[in-house]
Every structure is written in C-alpha cells, then in structure tokens.
Amino acid sequence: MRTFALAILTTVFLLLKTVPTCAQDKIEVRPDHHVGQATLPCTILDFTQSNIKVKLLPSGFVRTYPSSQIVKVHTPQTEQHQQGLEQLQNGEYEKAINSFTEALNIENRSWVRREVLALMIKAALGQGDDLKAALRFQIMVESEPDSRSFDLIPLDWSIKETLSPARSAARGWLTDKNELKKLMGASILLTAPEYQAQAEAAMRSLATSTNINIQQLARTQLWRLRLREGDVSHRELQRWERNLHQVPEHLRAGPYFLLGTGYAMLERHGQAAASFLWIPLAYDSNPQLSALANLKAADSLLALGQTANALRLYQETVARYPKSPSKQMAQQMVDQLLKTNTFNNSPTTAPN
Structure with missing residues (x-):
C-alpha cells in the first residue's frame, strides 16, 4: 500500500514540476456592479479560487481580476485533454485518466496542469477510488493552496461505517500535522468504532482552523455523529x-x-x-x-x-x-x- 501511494505521489509531483510556458487565451470579464462584459485577449499566468492573473494583449500589462468577475475563460486545450473530458462525461473513467495523463505529458502551463489533475481526481472519485483521489488531491493543494477545485476533496458523508480503500492510509493521516491530511483521515475514520473517539477529537480541533475550507468542512462533518445518534x-x-x-x-x-x-x-x-x-x-x-x-x-x-x-x-x-x-x-x-x-x-x- 505504501509503495503504491509513493508511486502515485511521485508521478504526479514530477508532472506538476514542468516549467510553465505561455499561451494566448481570452477571458470574459464582468466588473462588479457593472452592466455588460468585456472579452480580453491575454495570456493567463495563474488562476485560483480567489483571482486570475493575466498578461493583457497586445499591451503586455499584467492585471489581476477577482474570480467573481470572470464570466468565462477561453484557453487552448490539447487533443488528449479534450478526449479526456469527453470520456469523463461518458463515465469512462479509466480511459479518461489515461488521456489526462497523456495531456499532462504535453501541457506546459502550470494552471492548466492543475486543471487536468483536478479532472483526474474527479475520475478517481467516479471510480470510487478514494485513495487515488486523496493522494492526487494532496498534491494539487500543495501546488495550489487556494485551489478552485477544493470541492473534490474525498470526504466520507455517510453516517454508517464504510470500508474506504483509503482506510489504511487514513490511520496515518489522522495523526499528521497537516490539516488537510488530518481532515481526510478523520472523515474516513469518524464512523469506525475503534477510531471514532480519536477522529472526533481531530475533527473538533479542525473545526477551529483558520483555513475557512477546512474549518467549515470539519464543522459539518460533525453533523454525521448527530445523525448516527438518531435523535x-x-x-x-x-x-x-x-x-x-x-x-x-x-x-x-x-x-x-x-x-x-x-x-x-x-x-x-x-x-x-x-x-x-x-x-x-x-x-x-x-x-x-x-x-x-x-x-x-x-x-x-x-x-x-x-x-x-x-x-x-x-x-x-x-x-x-x-x-x-x-x-x-x-x-x-x-x-x-x-x-x-x-x-x-x-x-x-x-x-x-
């Protein structure tokens, strides 16, 4: 299990480390409290949950826009990227992962590579493989803490005990200093009788995190325990x-x-x-x-x-x-x- 996990982490880490290059893009922007929108030719330098950083063309000026003002992003995609999207839409998850892996071998733009990795996480979730999803998710968030794809975090939302493929790894995550790993580990083990007390304590600690994503997910995860009580x-x-x-x-x-x-x-x-x-x-x-x-x-x-x-x-x-x-x-x-x-x-x- 440890060898498999390390292989996943190593492969994805190497794929994410490729030096980024620029490509011409377009963004549709609607400023807050304004009517109408503008389409701006540009090169996208970075795109997170909070904002998008672009180099406007032809001026070359670098501007940052809040993500809330972005209506749509137009960017070139490789054939493999497009093929993976189609396969993902059709539920062909293993084929999609293979196509996205090929796309990562070709794609040089860091922000697009993170988008492709997020799609690989979604495909793993579609397969019900929480371990692969969790390992890839960790790498994605390490590369982009303010990730636009934080919603892909593989948490357990059931109120009955489940045998997650990530359960063995979750025991290690539960005691990790990294809040993200601890959240995923506590979520998986929260309904396991032998780990419930430890997982609940970890979840209550995470419910006070300064990271709003982790804080709110931990607080709502605790609802599972109230539902298990049945009253x-x-x-x-x-x-x-x-x-x-x-x-x-x-x-x-x-x-x-x-x-x-x-x-x-x-x-x-x-x-x-x-x-x-x-x-x-x-x-x-x-x-x-x-x-x-x-x-x-x-x-x-x-x-x-x-x-x-x-x-x-x-x-x-x-x-x-x-x-x-x-x-x-x-x-x-x-x-x-x-x-x-x-x-x-x-x-x-x-x-x-």
Missing part, C-alpha cells in the same frame, strides 16, 4: 440549514447530503428531496455522491406519493450515473414501479 430535531436541522450560508458555496454538496439525510429521518420528505437535489443540480463534483443524492431524492418523492416524479428521478439516476452503485438500486425501483404500474402518468409538482 436530531427539526429545530437542529433548521439551524444546520442556516449555518450552510457560512460554508463556501462550492463546498456545500456534503452538508446538503447530511441535511437531506436528517430531514428524511424525520420523515420531512419534501425538505429531504429539496436538500438532496441541490447536489446533482448545483454541486455535482463527486459523481458517486451525486448519484446517491439523486437516488435518495427519488426515495423521498416516492414517500410523498409523487410516484411519477420519483420514477423519473430513478430513471435519471440510471442514465446519468451508469458506473455508480446507486444505478443498480435505482434500476430495481424502476423495474418495480413499471411492473406494478401504480404511478400517475400525469406530471406532478415538485416539493417546495
């Missing part, structure tokens, strides 16, 4: 929902999943479905979590008696996430509903 109240869930506004928007997938889980436990199925649906609709960074959220939203609609809408969501889960374990459960529900023919063929209104 969460409606008032508490309402407080969680208000606290979601403190979580950076791109990191809300997992917290919404826990919120939906809580509402489903209280049989507030309309609120559960609405919470679950935020994930595939707005925060679709982790294909496995999105598939499970889609499935659970369908379950909630079925519990509400909205059988036709539930059927459509089950069918969507099958079609949209063919490589996910949720597909099999969704297909079983599709077959059952079609066999009994109990659903209403007329459209129904989704819950508020």
